[in-house]
Amino acid sequence: MSQPTAAMPTNATPLLALDHVSRDFGGLRAVSDVTLSVTAGEVIGLIGPNGAGKTTLVNVMTGVHPATQGTIHFAGEDITRIAPWQAARRGIARTFQIVQPFPEMRVLENVAAAAMFAGGLAHGSEANDFAMEQLRFVGLGEMALQPAATLTLAMRKRLEFAKGLAMRPRLLLLDEVNAGLNSTEVDAALDLIRAIAARGVTILIIEHLMKVVLNVCSRIVVLHHGELIAAGPQQEVIRNPRVIQAYLGRRYATDPSAQVGDRS
């Protein structure tokens, strides 16, 4: 049985390479034998129904829940066993599906922390100035001095972007940054993602819905029950019968609102 892999046909060293990675929680195999590589500069989409293991895969990549089996390489270095803070310092930034600000700290301080600890900038004005730039870039410049707890959900999602950018990442993992947003907010977020990609940051977008992914990703990988069931250019993937059957078909049957690509 041939395992579909997401390797690019080129010979360039991938920025991120997962090799037969699995992650177990007790008896549950949340991520199962995933092989995947991400090339520098690309924007890749990772989709799959709820509970497919997408967030777990991000946690595996960032050292939160280290892989039970397999290896992960980032820019040629083995990072399978590193701690989250080490992943952050090596240039892997992530946003959280459930946003995680430091509530009683100012918005600016939230971002400055990212710039300092992961971005390697000096404590004080260097980190603050850089953080302020990122806040303006995501459209939160006006909110810089407010406590993070006072932001609306859409703003908090933007704060996550700003923090991610302030980490000066080489790879940005966006975990359902659009969940809970209305369609105008999603469109704004899409523009932001495109703008970030234009800066040359490699992006992995994790999505539950396909619209976003179809809009900005050149390549899509599909996770189902922890397994990678399809990978390739988006047109190819959405026509892949396995994907339709295992993912879209079942979702369609149980939850029509999740139908492919028709929601905004």
Added chain:
Amino acid sequence: MKRALLIGVLLSGVLALVPLTNDAYWLRLGTTMLMYGVLALSWNFIGGMAGYPSFAVAAFLGLGAYTGAVAQKFGLPMGWAWVAAGLSALLFATLLGAALLRLRGHYFAIASLVVAEVLRELVNSATELTGGGMGLNLPVPSMISVQAQASFFFYAMLALVLLTFVATVITTHSRLGFGLRCIQQNEAAADMLGVNTTAFKIAAFALSGVFVGIAGAIYASWVHYIEPPDVFDVLYSVKAIVMVLLGGAGSVFGPLLGAAAFLTLEELVWRKFLEVHTGVLGLLIVLLVMFLPRGVLSITQLWKRPKDHRA
């Protein structure tokens, strides 16, 4: 930062005048207050800045007191014995922190509380070294008058509290203090943003130990005699916490303010209700937690408005 340091130095200057009163009562009270200040400022590193509910103050205090006393028993001069006490508390806190700081919440609180009990028991049984339950006498310093001695220990505590305060101010305005605040707010998120949480927490715990260790040694020299239940008293841990609560966690002056306020209350209670003073102390703690859980903090926060704040 400069302003805070300046105020600190000025305050010390004013306090340095206390021995001129030549009043034994005020000197004793003043020395105790300064020691409380050290305990409160120290607890603030781990409890206030990092948000870990430590009850280890008593362990550090007792360890410092006994290190200082035993070092002098082996002929180390008093000053060096104090340094040795600081170093042993620093080392102990670092090792202990590496082990205990993986725990959270109640588990961390209890484990840190139990450490003092274990140390006390060890000191109790190491009779040859520590005198066990009989306690340990310390050499009386060579100053002629009792008065000169009292002033000397007052100044020693004053210097220590100033040192602790400077360390607090520097930490608050440094990368370390900033990282600790992130940990206090959301440890997992801080980790993900590149904060080496383990190292930062251990640093905070070590800072919360070293000055208390020295304070313990100064205290031992000051009172000439120590015994395990006195210096390993869990009440020291609770008092440190209550003082910071009273003065407000997270601000540099809060713990000092809390120490002064607490000592005042304690002294009034002590004199009025000798028989039941711990009970009244308990009542005080209950009232404080129920009605002023954020301490005078709510007032001090009015002083530092957003503008002059730096990340």
Added chain:
Amino acid sequence: MLFLQILANGLVLGGLYACIAAGFSLVWGVLNVINILHGSFIVLGGYLAFFGYTQYGIHPFVSIAIAAPLFFALGYVLQRTLINRMIAAPVLLTLTLTFGLDLMLANGMLAAFTADFRKLILDPPLGILRLGALVLPIDRIIAMLLALGLTGLLYLTLSRSRMGRAIVAVRMDREAAALMGVNVKHVYALTFGLGALMAGASGPLLAMIFPISPLTGPVYLGKAFVICVLGGLGSVPGAMIGGITLGIVESFGSLWFGPEHATTLSFVLLIAILLMRPEGLLGRKGYA
């Protein structure tokens, strides 16, 4: 043979410890409050039995029945009036609050009863049971059986009664329980009341075996901590396992290291276990 004797001693002790810890564990597990008062409640229950017996000739076994409702009411009122208001506060504050309350109670007892150690001596004594070479004081055996009985009653109360079901529901999911019409504050107070009841009722049992003094409160509190970590939080069987384990560890520890180090040994055990299993030996996440 010595081995069997030590094991028997450990089991007797363990049964009593299970009873001490069950209520403490319940409060910790359901309310996420460490009740520092627990040790002093036990001692107060012991004094009740002591004075009941020496002044009025009330048998300590009867005192249990008197202590139970009194302590339940005390616990209920305390939770309803004070602790409930702090229930959502950080760990540090609830700990400090119950610590303050404990200072008051312990100091009150000290003022009322002095620090002298007192021993409740039954007259006539119940005698000794000999099983081959095993020597078992009958009062200890009865105390252990009663302790296990009380612990079993708590278990039945939690699993069978309406009140117990409400407590368990709140422990599992407070929001859901509230939505289903459970009065959470009332349930918290009932829980705290049950915890106090268990402490107060185990007091008379301990008073028959160990000397009592206000100074021994922290010792029992320490044991309750250790048992919770050994057995896991908020479950009666956990307290049972933890209690018996500690009883056996202490009796063998006294044999090998000397009785004066039994407490230290159990604390070292506590720290070692916490380091290996930060949520306790059988603990689950979510109640820290």
